[in-house]
Amino acid sequence: MSLIVDTVFDLDALLTDEERAWQARARAFATERILPIIDADFENKHFRRELVPALAEAGFLGMHIEGYGCAGAGAVAYGLVCHELEAADSGWRTFVSVQGSLAMSAIAKHGSEQQKHEWLPRMARGEAIGCFALTEPAGGSDPAAMSTTARRDGDDWVLDGAKRWIGLASIADVAVVWAKDEDGVVRGFLVPTSADGFTATPIDGKFAMRASIQCDVTLESVRVPASAMLPEARGLSAPFQCLNEARYGIVWGAMGAARSCLEAAIGRSRTREVFGAPIGARQLVQGALADMFVEYEKGMLLALHLGRLKERGAITPAQISVGKLNSVREALEIAHRARALLGGDGITDAFPVMRHAANLEAVRTYEGTDEIHQLVLGRELTGIAAFS
CATH class of the missing domain: 2.40.110.10 (Butyryl-CoA Dehydrogenase, subunit A, domain 2)
Incomplete structure (x- = not known):
């Protein structure tokens, strides 16, 4: 399972065997099914719907929901799946998020038993979107x-x-x-x-x-x-509960995109030669890589902490806002610095960095902009709402 970035900071040691198994399954799916086609699909504006049954077969759709044909996996396992899918492309983590964290969660949290039995098993099997x-x-x-x-x-x-x-x-x-x-x-x-x-x-x-x-x-x-009508949904708190499920997935997912950019930069630093030596031999480059790595690992540890809180039922919306704000903001900074280290080639599809950077700009906007999450945290800190 180890990648370049895993060798310095052993996050695997903090995971259970089951969580590592979910991560391995998602990484294999991303590597075998998404990465070979994603550049062409991005270029052609093509959503590859034929992957949906395979996502369902892997158990990723609504995987955090208990019963109704869903896997009932833990919050950390779900986060790791989001992480691996977004390391390939944000669009595929978004699919799993919209299907599972938003639509299926709305039914699971607020629907009647009849609605749950009608929709959730079919959605978990990928038969309904x-x-x-x-x-x-x-x-x-x-x-x-x-x-x-x-x-x-x-x-x-x-x-x-x-x-x-x-x-x-x-x-x-x-x-x-x-x-x-x-x-x-x-x-x-x-x-x-x-x-x-x-x-x-x-x-x-x-x-x-x-x-x-x-x-x-x-x-x-x-x-x-x-x-x-969803019988248990009344007021804005109902959709917000679903949005928090999606925001939680983004905390992990954005760090997946960051990891992909960081790996590209590290790999290129070893092979690109300027002034007679690999750029990775230069102090400024090593400093940039170190800074990117530190922010990546801080983001992963924050995601893991939030996952453990979620599994205990102790997580709060403000804590999720911390995670979403930090992960996307730092992932974008890592993408930008990686692009610079790659030089002119960094803007081409020879590397995934520009695609990730563009996608992360969208992720930064949806499920709450930076400014909205800043105001959520400001209200938590001061007790004063400043939304208007």
């Missing part, structure tokens, strides 16, 4: 300003509104749609994407997440039965 429709075109970081509505009409609900940056929506079978009811209360609904009035349009022109799918969604008088 879900999406999580919360963000709106004008809302972004302010979901409380949600304008999508749900009104009662006899025994049905009728949904109207628009969502943006909804991962997987154009290939999903079911959308978890968040809307305000007539009393202004946020509710969740399971909406078949085949429903009349539901339209998902992939967003084009992206310079990041090109091997992934994000969509604009419109809901025009979409009618669903009363049984489509």
Whole structure:
């Protein structure tokens, strides 16, 4: 299992045999199934849907959920899977996150037993894909300003509104749609994407997440039965619980992208010669590599600490904000410094660094920008909310 970066700091010693097995499975999947095709898929803006059954067979979809055909793995094991998938490409960690941490978690946390039995086993097997429709075109970081509505009409609900940056929506079978009811209360609904009035349009022109799918969604008088409402979801705390699941995965995932960039820089420092010697023999280069490595290992130790807290049921949203803010910010800095060490070749697809850097810019924005997580932590530290 050891990579270059593992030889200095033995993180494996802090893991269980089961956790190492999940990591090995994810690393093998990323190495054999994603890395050979990811540069072409990124270039061609192609989402390789045929990998979904293989992800399901490996047990990665909703793997942290207990029962209903899900693996019931621990938080650290799930984090390690996110880490390995994002070391290949952020788009594939995002797929596992949208499917498992958002859509499946919404059903597992807030759904009825009938809804759980109807959807979770199929989603775990990759037979059904879900999406999580919360963000709106004008809302972004302010979901409380949600304008999508749900009104009662006899025994049905009728949904109207628009969502943006909804991962997987154009290939999903079911959308978890968040809307305000007539009393202004946020509710969740399971909406078949085949429903009349539901339209998902992939967003084009992206310079990041090109091997992934994000969509604009419109809901025009979409009618669903009363049984489509998630009975335990009431208020913004319901979608936020799911967002925290996704943010937790990012804590580990972003460090996977950082690891890939760091490994590329280390490898190149040994083979690229300038002024008669490998650049790795230069003090400035070794200093840069050391700084990158220290931030990577700090990020991994933070991720592991948060995972152990999560397994004890002791983790808080503020702690997750610490992890998301640190991991993505430091991963981007590692990517930028790696690109510089690679010289001009660093902007080509001979190395994964520019692809990771572009993807991390997107990861930095979704599931809470740096500024939002800073304000979450500021509120935790001062007791004063400064969001408005």
